[in-house]
Amino acid sequence: MDEFAFIDSIKQTKYRHASVIKGIGDDAAVFRENYQDVVTAVDTFVENVHFSRKTMAPFHIGYRVLAANISDMAAMGATPKSYLISIVVPKDWTDEELQEIYQGMNQIAKEYRLDLIGGDTVSGNELVVSVTINGAVEKNKARYRSHVRAGDVLFVTGTLGDSAAGLAVLLREEFSEFTNKDYLLSRHRQPTPRVEFAKGLAEIDRVALNDISDGIASEANELAKASNITIHVEKDKLPKHEALEQFPQEDQLEFLLNGGEDFELVGTVSEENWEKAKEIAKKTKTSITKIGYATDVNTTNGHVFLYTNGEKELLKPSGYTHRN
Numbered sequence: 001m002d003e004f005a006f007i008d009s010i011k012q013t014k015y016r017h018a019s020v021i022k023g024i025g026d027d028a029a030v031f032r033e034n035y036q037d038v039v040t041a042v043d044t045f046v047e048n049v050h051f052s053r054k055t056m057a058p059f060h061i062g063y064r065v066l067a068a069n070i071s072d073m074a075a076m077g078a079t080p081k082s083y084l085i086s087i088v089v090p091k092d093w094t095d096e097e098l099q100e101i102y103q104g105m106n107q108i109a110k111e112y113r114l115d116l117i118g119g120d121t122v123s124g125n126e127l128v129v130s131v132t133i134n135g136a137v138e139k140n141k142a143r144y145r146s147h148v149r150a151g152d153v154l155f156v157t158g159t160l161g162d163s164a165a166g167l168a169v170l171l172r173e174e175f176s177e178f179t180n181k182d183y184l185l186s187r188h189r190q191p192t193p194r195v196e197f198a199k200g201l202a203e204i205d206r207v208a209l210n211d212i213s214d215g216i217a218s219e220a221n222e223l224a225k226a227s228n229i230t231i232h233v234e235k236d237k238l239p240k241h242e243a244l245e246q247f248p249q250e251d252q253l254e255f256l257l258n259g260g261e262d263f264e265l266v267g268t269v270s271e272e273n274w275e276k277a278k279e280i281a282k283k284t285k286t287s288i289t290k291i292g293y294a295t296d297v298n299t300t301n302g303h304v305f306l307y308t309n310g311e312k313e314l315l316k317p318s319g320y321t322h323r324n
């Protein structure tokens with residue numbers, strides 16, 4: 001299939017949002033948001049960095065890359081609305097495989113009501129999929145990493161480390177026959193961005209949010225740094241799925257703290273609003289767990305501490321990094 005036939009084949013016939021004025025088919029897309037703040041992000045997914053032929057089928061590649069971008073919208077408290085795809089395709093990828101990537105994206109786009117409004121197709125040596133996502137949030141209501149205040153409750157949605165455990169099952173021979181394999185693989189390949197929960201928090205005045213792509217250790221440090229505050233995390237409170245129990249202790253801890261790619265949300269609300277946050281979680285069928293708190297201790301601000309049976313240690317941002 002040539003480039004133009006391919007673009008025709010992935011083009012939506014109808015857009016879900018009236019705000020899309022011009023989608024695929026011109027030099028650029030046009031959309032209009034009335035009285036809301038536009039929220040935009042880009043995340044790139046690269047063969048042999050974020051996935052390999054071994055870890056993901058083409059469908060999963062499409063699903064997972066869009067999930068990561070939707071999660072960034074959730075982390076801002078925004079409603080995701082439209083996205084653009086820039087794709088670099090090696091010559092040995094077939095038309096069918098390319099279509100399957102788009103089927104994966106379509107699937108999650110349908111679940112979260114997103115429109116594909118544009119993109120770019122280029123040939124190259126490795127598969128790279130880059131997604132630009134656009135969303136909207138009520139004026140001045142975006143949820144920043146810098147919004148943590150002393151006395152806040154630190155919470156996290158879902159369970160931690162499942163995606164990393166799924167990846168370990170795929171890549172490490174010694175774990176390949178572990179039970180609950182389907183669950184762990186699906187958390188790695190098809191994570192659940194917490195959009196409804198994040199939007200539900202709108203009734204709370206001040207919320208700090210960050211999504212977990214690089215591990216709770218990294219993301220909690222980002223909150224502490226952006227807010228210039230001290231964050232305290234209790235290790236025993238980190239929510240852990242029972243499927244993790246079968247891994248060696250050392251791996252479990254690594255998955256929980258630094259695993260990343262769970263696309264859960266970590267955030268804070270004031271002590272007074274914690275009950276409300278729990279209600280919103282219940283209403284949106286999202287599990288949340290209090291895992292710590294924030295304080296203002298000038299000498300340690302910007303840092304995170306981890307507590308294990310009363311022992312305190314500095315929790316460094318040692319999750320995944322692309323450059324050292």
Ligand SMILES: Nc1ncnc2c1ncn2[C@@H]1O[C@H](COP(=O)(O)OP(=O)(O)O)[C@@H](O)[C@H]1O
Pocket residue numbers: 042043072213
């Ligand atoms: N190459 C880049 N050029 C410009 N801005 C960047 C680049 N890489 C990251 N950023 C910006 O740095 C911030 C943090 O990015 P990142 O750590 O990738 O966030 P996330 O983990 O949510 O994807 C964001 O504001 C992002 O837009």
Ligand SMILES: Cc1ncc(C[n+]2csc(CCOP(=O)(O)OP(=O)(O)O)c2C)c(N)n1
Pocket residue numbers: 043044048049050051052055068167213214259260261320
């Ligand atoms: C084959 C393979 N090897 C390693 C990983 C692990 N991994 C790759 S990128 C990454 C971190 C998240 O990606 P990043 O691009 O940093 O996302 P962002 O923080 O920008 O949202 C992790 C844990 C993987 N998913 N697949």
Ligand SMILES: [Mg+2]
Pocket residue numbers: 042043
């Ligand atoms: Mg990023």
Ligand SMILES: [Mg+2]
Pocket residue numbers: 071072075210211212213
């Ligand atoms: Mg993010």
Ligand SMILES: [Mg+2]
Pocket residue numbers: 213214320
């Ligand atoms: Mg990262």
